[in-house]
Amino acid sequence: MHLNYNLILSIIAILTAIFMPWIHAHFFRVKLGITLKNSRGLTYYRGRTPTHIRHIVVSTKSNIPAENVVVFLEWVAIKNGDGAWRTVFNEGRLPLMWQYEKKGGRRIGxxxxxxxxxxxxxxxxxxxxxxxxxxxxxxxxxxxxxxRIGIQAVGDNGNSPEVTIEVDYDGTWPETDQGWEDALIVSEPRRAVDWID
Incomplete structure (x- = not known):
């Protein structure tokens, strides 16, 4: 029996193309990181209403892109008047909205x-x-x-550690970027185990 090497190579190429996402997902895990975009945020108009927003940055720490990434809200706690933290959301993973009101998973790279x-x-x-x-x-x-907000970025071929972000709002509506930097302080994300009260 004579083997047709071109046919064998074609079959190998087809199988490789079919299983490449699986190979990447299981053997080339991507490490994702979460950081704060900036300390001032962005003020813009939604219709006629001034609105201020803060963003986080989800990034890869490799040359391989992360596929179908979603940032999940894991839990939320509010500080009571007596100084104790009270959990107000802990009902499973809730996906956060991407910039420009985009939904679903994103390719990160x-x-x-x-x-x-x-x-x-x-x-x-x-x-x-x-x-x-x-x-x-x-x-x-x-x-x-x-x-305090617990979040984690999760993709098909990698994820970030769960991180905690603390938001401290003084209740005012500043008119300048510098004013927002002082009025709404959003901490850099830290691993959940690093918080010490």
Whole structure:
């Protein structure tokens, strides 16, 4: 029996193309990182209403892109008047909205921006999930307050560690970027185990 080497090479090439995503997902895991985009955020108009938003940056730490990445809200805690933290959301993973109100998973390579918190003038500071849900009703700051947010970026071929971000809002509506840097302090993400009160 005579083997046709071109046929064998063609079959190998086809099988490689079919199974390449599986090979990447299982043998080339991508490490994702989460950082704060900047300390001032962005103020813009939604219709006629001034709105301020803060973003996080989801990035890869390799040359291989991460596929179908979603940033999940894991939990939210609000600081009570007595100084104790009270968990107000812990009902499973809730995907956050990508910048420009984009939903679904994203290809990350080298980075993408994800919405974290938003406030409109005269409104409440709140998180920005991909779908509205009543389970986040208590996860809002209507004036001065502090909030801790647990998030994790998860993709088909890699993820980030779960991180905690602390939001400290003084309840004011500043008119300048420098004012926002002082009025709404969003910490750099830290691994959840690194928090010490």
């Amino acid at each position: 080298p980075y993408q921006f994800c919405n974290l918190v938003r406030i409109s003038e005269g409104g409440e500071l709140h998180l920005i999930p991909q779908e509205d849900t009543s389970s986040l009703q208590e996860a809002r700051l209507s004036g001065r307050g502090k909030m």
